[in-house]
Amino acid sequence: MSLQVFGMPVSRGVAIGRAVLVASSRVDVAHYYVAADGIEGEIQRLRAARDAVSAEIETLQRELPAEAPGEISALLDVHQMLLHDEALTGATKHWIVERHYNAEWALSAQLEVLARQFDEMEDDYLRERKADLEQVVERLLRHLAHDGAGAPPPIVAQGSRDFAGEDPLVLVANDVAPADMLHFKKSVFTGFVTDVGGRTSHTAIVARSLDIPAVVGAREASRLIRQDDWVVIDGDAGVVIVNPSPIVLEEYRFRQRQSELERARLDRLRHTPAVTLDGERVDLLANIELPDDSAAAVAAGAVGVGLFRSEFLFMNREGSLPGEDEQYEAYRAAIEAMNGLPVTIRTIDIGADKPLDRMSVSELRHEHQLNPAMGLRAIRWSLAEPSMFRQQLRALLRAAVHGKLRILFPMIASLSEVRATVDALARARAQLDESGRAYGPVEIGAMIEVPAAALAIDALLPHLDFVSIGTNDLIQYTLAIDRADEAVAHLYDPWHPAVLQLIHRTIERAHAIGKHVAVCGEMAGDPAFTDLLLAMGLRSFSMHPSRVAAIKQRVLRADTRRLAAQLSRVLHAEQPAVAAAAAFGGSPAH
Template identity: 75%
Template structure:
């Protein structure tokens, strides 16, 4: 039977494929693919873990007096029987062989399949054996954590080049952590669905950067969907269709083909200069997470990197953070790949939804139990770690010897922070001079992400060369909305008059003072805002590479001077979105 699940549309388009469930577990489970050459060793890991659990259970049973604890002995027998049952042991092995899942993922996937079968049993006694199954599976998962994993120790969590699956795959999960999204970024998945999240949650942002359809905030999707179900993601409407009928499936396949034609048409604009009808040049830059993304910037026709999110170099490393040399190599790789085009590197923006494994227990406790968005994050965290901050600044400065580099400071709110950043930069420059290491002068910029920074912009611009408006967080802090919480995500509104006034004011003041200003949040890559941002006087936007062509198309069709005359009407309206749409229809 076909089922529709409604969520939030966060990345447009249509995806059709088979479901791959990332099941929730009381034990943390790593999810990654293994190469064909590693399948045999991964099966061996699973077998060794199972043998270890069998030995534990056998030892426990031997220590139990059957006369005094007959029920406990019988329970251990049940666990041993389940441990060797083909429905658990052999079926888990098949997930590794056929899907190339790592052993932990394979075990959690098969546990999900069997748990649902137990839930559907009519006999109460048999249905209650689900708890025993979960206990056995979690024993195996814990044993796997103790069994050496060469992939985990080497950090190679990729996608097999020779993955044999013929059907496209769609990932379904309760939520996907930023570190997992980083692993899946180069994966075989054609779409994502999560139970939780908002339009600017990290899952949504990465899905857009991958240019694949995604639906978040779909509530019970991970419970409704079964492994290998056929799914359709309607990224435009925010709908997930489970096991669609043949007619529905054909309709969406037709829409897929139309999207491919439209994408090919937009790609022809890659090398067309981004100039409005009235001759004003608009700088279209790209946002990236890792050095390997640099090629996509060039392919998209962007004229530089407006936001290099350096924190992704620090994530998914088990606490072994990159030192100065490793960071320098990564930054230099991007700078050299851009061949003279500008690269803006944002210093580490961790905390909130992107904690690091090395954060102290105190920091992690507060990040997860208090309000992480208002805690020790971004520049606050960097200033609390002066040694690490100094390493990053030196690495960025060293990369500046190979091209045009700019430094961007996230979440600036206090002048005291600005003075400490300036002092740290001066120290980094002095240390490099003392070592005889070449570097060039770099421009220093501030992220405008909190209302305080927008309201005190003239004071900030005495110390910064440019500003970049991070609309995702600016909206969150202006409206007091956790942008990753689906319970309040309907209140996250980039069209809110207060948000638009802050953005317009920031752009106007920066232009008046002759300082560069760019928008690098999600609004930059949303065609619905292109005309409005141009009307505000913005001439630099940074977005995911996949969005450059569609924004360029809007720019080429705009008369920026004519648009500016509409701005007061939009900003004064109670419903700016409706006012903007009405004015666009009049053009």
């Protein structure tokens, strides 16, 4: 039966494929692919876990006291029967062999299949056996989690068909944390759907970095969609169609082909300079998460990195954080890969929806705050952990020997924080001098993502070389909306007059004293805002590499003098989105 699930579109395009469910469990489950030569090892892990659980059950049965009710022994018999049932272990091997799932993922996938079968049984007794099945699987998962072999290997390269078989795959989950998204970054998934999330949650941002269609906030998607269902993800409309009819499927396949043709056309603009019709040069920069992403930035035609999110180096490390030398090598790799183009690296921005695996004392305080988005995060956390902060600053200064480096401090709200970061940088330099290690010159900047910073911009600018506007958080804090909460996602409005005024003020004041200003939030990569930002005087946009060509196309068609003449009309309108459409041309943005 075909059905539709509605959510929020966060990455455009159409994806068609079979559903791969990352099921939630009371036990944390690793999800990764295994290479062909690792399949037998995964099957052995599964077999060993089954034998261990079977031995446990046998021991429990032997040690039952004489006065124990007979039902307990019968229940253990049921667990033993389920454990050795081919519908569980045999089918789980199928997921390992055919899909190259690791043993934990294969078990979770098969549990999902069997649980639905139990739910559909008419007999009450049989239907209630689902709980027994879940308990057996939980025991197996616990053994697999402690067998010492559960660490994921490197993910298979993008586009590989080794694990996908003949059918494309789409990922369906309740949620995918930003750190976990990195595991899927080079995977075979052609799209994904989550139950929760907002349009500018970090999960959605990293999803866009995959450059695949995605829908978040789809509520019951992971419960309504079954393993191996055919799924169409409409990333433009925010609609997920499950088991579509042949007519609908063909329509979306046609749209897929049209989208591929459009991408190919835009790709031809890669090496065209971004210059407006009236001769204004515009720098289109890339946002990246890891050093390897630099290659994609260069390939997309970006003229530098406007935002390297360094916190992703700290994630998915099972409690072991990167030391100074490891960070230095990562930053050096990113800088050298850009072949002399400037690289802006943001210091670690943990907190809210980007926690670390290992918590320090101050992080533990942060973890239990009622509102982590406004708690000890970003620069506040760094200043509260001076040793770790100086370690990162030393690594950055050392990497600056290898190219043009700018250091960006996140969530600056006051002049005292700017002074504290400048002092920390000076201490890091002094430590490098003492140890005799070389370091290079850097420019320093602040993320303008707190309304207080935008309003106090005149006091901040003399102490900085540049500023970068983080529109995602600026909108969140200006409108008092948690951008990761789908319940209020409809209130998240980049076109709100207060937001536009703060952005315009920051650009205007920076230009007034000759300081460089960029926008590195999601607005920079959205063509709906390109004309408006150009009208405000912005000449530096930073976005995911996949968005560079689309924004370049808008820049090449723009006349900044004509746009600037219409700016006041838009900024003072009751509905700026409608006014912008009328003033700049196009349809109203949503």
